[in-house]
Amino acid sequence: MKSVVTTVIAAADAAGRFPSTSDLESVQGSIQRAAARMEAAEKLAANIDNVSKEAYDACIKKYGYLNNSGEANETQVKKDKCLRDIKHYMRLINYCLVVGGTGPLDEWGIAGGREVYRALDLPTAPYVEALRFARTRGCAPRDMSAQALVEYNALLDYTINSLS
Amino acid sequence: MTNKRFFNIFNLTEAEAIELLDTPLDKLAEDESRYVAASHLINFPTTAAIDALIRAIDNNNPELDNRIVRRKSVETLGKLQAKQGLPAIRTCLSESDCYTVENAVWAIGEIGTEDPEILSEIAQILDREGQNHRVIIHTLVKLNYLPALDRIRTFTESSDEATASAAIAAVCRFTGDYTPMARVMEFLFHPSRNARRACIQDLIDTNYYPAISTIARCPVSIVFRLRAIRLLANNGIERGEIEFADIQSSLEQTLLDRPQDLELIHEYDLPPTLEFLIRQLYETDFGLCYLATQTILDNFAELAPAALLATYEAEAYNDYGAHYHIMKLFGWLKYAPGYDLLVEALNNREPQFQKSRAAAALALGELGDKRAIPLLVASLDTKIWDLKYAILMALAKLGDTSGREITANDDDWIIRARAAGEH
Numbered sequence: 150m151k152s153v154v155t156t157v158i159a160a161a162d163a164a165g166r167f168p169s170t171s172d173l174e175s176v177q178g179s180i181q182r183a184a185a186r187m188e189a190a191e192k193l194a195a196n197i198d199n200v201s202k203e204a205y206d207a208c209i210k211k212y213g214y215l216n217n218s219g220e221a222n223e224t225q226v227k228k229d230k231c232l233r234d235i236k237h238y239m240r241l242i243n244y245c246l247v248v249g250g251t252g253p254l255d256e257w258g259i260a261g262g263r264e265v266y267r268a269l270d271l272p273t274a275p276y277v278e279a280l281r282f283a284r285t286r287g288c289a290p291r292d293m294s295a296q297a298l299v300e301y302n303a304l305l306d307y308t309i310n311s312l313s
Numbered sequence: 314m315t316n317k318r319f320f321n322i323f324n325l326t327e328a329e330a331i332e333l334l335d336t337p338l339d340k341l342a343e344d345e346s347r348y349v350a351a352s353h354l355i356n357f358p359t360t361a362a363i364d365a366l367i368r369a370i371d372n373n374n375p376e377l378d379n380r381i382v383r384r385k386s387v388e389t390l391g392k393l394q395a396k397q398g399l400p401a402i403r404t405c406l407s408e409s410d411c412y413t414v415e416n417a418v419w420a421i422g423e424i425g426t427e428d429p430e431i432l433s434e435i436a437q438i439l440d441r442e443g444q445n446h447r448v449i450i451h452t453l454v455k456l457n458y459l460p461a462l463d464r465i466r467t468f469t470e471s472s473d474e475a476t477a478s479a480a481i482a483a484v485c486r487f488t489g490d491y492t493p494m495a496r497v498m499e500f501l502f503h504p505s506r507n508a509r510r511a512c513i514q515d516l517i518d519t520n521y522y523p524a525i526s527t528i529a530r531c532p533v534s535i536v537f538r539l540r541a542i543r544l545l546a547n548n549g550i551e552r553g554e555i556e557f558a559d560i561q562s563s564l565e566q567t568l569l570d571r572p573q574d575l576e577l578i579h580e581y582d583l584p585p586t587l588e589f590l591i592r593q594l595y596e597t598d599f600g601l602c603y604l605a606t607q608t609i610l611d612n613f614a615e616l617a618p619a620a621l622l623a624t625y626e627a628e629a630y631n632d633y634g635a636h637y638h639i640m641k642l643f644g645w646l647k648y649a650p651g652y653d654l655l656v657e658a659l660n661n662r663e664p665q666f667q668k669s670r671a672a673a674a675l676a677l678g679e680l681g682d683k684r685a686i687p688l689l690v691a692s693l694d695t696k697i698w699d700l701k702y703a704i705l706m707a708l709a710k711l712g713d714t715s716g717r718e719i720t721a722n723d724d725d726w727i728i729r730a731r732a733a734g735e736h
Contacts, residue, residue, distance in 0.1 A: 268540075
């Protein structure tokens with residue numbers, strides 16, 4: 150699993166050297182942000198069902214035409230079905246908060262994902278829109294501290310960027 | 314083979330989508346999305362739509378919300394194969410945003426070009442780090458740019474399996490020596506799900522027919538195996554290089570999708586509980602789902618139906634992955650009370666549940682309840698080829714021959730071949 154720490158050590162080892170000062174600074178930076186990340190991870194995990202559902206519901210409400218008869222989200226019950234994908238991305242975002250790097254998203258969510266979406270003509274827009282909503286929905290200090298929200302939003306942006 | 318089942322989810326008119334795409338970021342209402350507009354214009358291969366997409370590319374605002382719109386506009390122009398878009402798309406090749414570059418390269422591959430300057434420019438992106446080298450290699454091969462061969466060859470040992478797979482396949486196509494394709498086939502059983510999926514695409518692109526029976530055993534979702542076998546069959550039969558009989562058993566084995574027919578690459582450290590196995594059916598790596606299915610059948614055949622029903626009612630009814638595996642399991646467990654759920658799944662027209670329909674048809678065949686015959690016959694009225702084929706298999710299992718007669722003159726050659734064949 151790729152993280153700031155493993156990346157630094159892998160680069161140093163590949164060159165047969167000790168970690169440089171800038172390597173150590175980047176590890177230090179990651180450690181300093183760890184408390185905020187753990188807070189975000191904990192809050193996200195505790196609310197994963199609500200966060201995912203709210204994001205998807207908002208997307209549906211915002212784009213009423215997603216409910217067209219015979220299409221992907223025909224009824225109230227049926228539209229819940231795409232939650233699977235939103236929850237999957239949220240789970241990977243949670244792992245990234247814990248790891249302190251984008252490895253889980255890169256390896257399990259993004260690698261090859263763009264190719265699959267193109268090859269199978271799958272729509273990315275509903276997911277992008279749901280994640281964009283989640284980004285604007287998060288509020289400090291109501292949901293988590295400002296620092297934790299920064300960490301969470303950065304990963305939402307990262308996911309939106311790589312999915313789109 | 315473009316799949317249009319999701320194309321119309323946005324229900325915007327062409328004019329509305331263009332107006333939305335042209336709206337400046339700071340003038341957008343909260344409930345408006347230019348990204349949706351750029352996606353939706355795939356439905357309108359008109360000069361007005363194409364011009365709007367080009368204008369979107371020309372908007373260089375670096376904010377994330379604009380960057381994703383530009384990328385989508387590039388992709389949509391590629392899907393529309395809009396030659397007018399080529400100059401605008403070309404300007405994206407030199408950008409720093411790797412996803413924009415990836416979409417630009419891909420789109421040029423879709424549109425097509427023989428311009429040596431553009432092709433050389435694409436080949437040079439292979440020297441840049443942080444780019445999606447796999448897509449670049451695919452595009453260079455697709456556009457038959459032989460001068461890129463040496464550059465591509467350096468990626469055959471890439472530590473990224475998907476890139477290595479694409480490079481090996483590309484070298485084979487350029488040189489005509491297909492011996493190294495054995496290495497691509499090894500990726501079919503790699504621990505990385507991405508490697509397994511990626512190499513399937515490379516086997517399709519090289520028309521590597523000897524891989525068909527091995528692809529059928531690859532532990533990835535049926536969607537990828539079925540697509541590969543169908544595309545290889547289409548190409549091979551059209552060129553007279555293979556016959557239906559060469560692919561029929563692999564195709565039907567894939568449609569049945571029994572875990573014992575797959576080469577599973579995962580294993581359990583400890584004997585798993587039924588509760589754990591049920592959770593595994595929700596995994597996004599289908600390799601794990603197949604192992605769980607096999608273990609449920611081997612160790613929990615008596616207890617499983619109640620647990621499957623419970624998870625279906627709690628969650629799986631709205632999870633298209635677990636839903637699929639449960640439909641299959643009801644059939645193999647011969648779970649007669651599951652009949653109504655299977656009929657419901659057979660008739661479920663939502664696109665994300667499409668693969669559950671064929672699964673339900675085959676499971677109804679497994680149950681052996683002849684009440685299903687007229688329902689299956691009625692469901693033959695579909696454009697989904699794999700559903701139709703699965704229904705014919707299920708009807709044969711139930712001893713019915715009327716389906717063969719109905720489909721004897723089907724528009725699709727593969728359905729006609731099944732209807733005409735011995736079973």
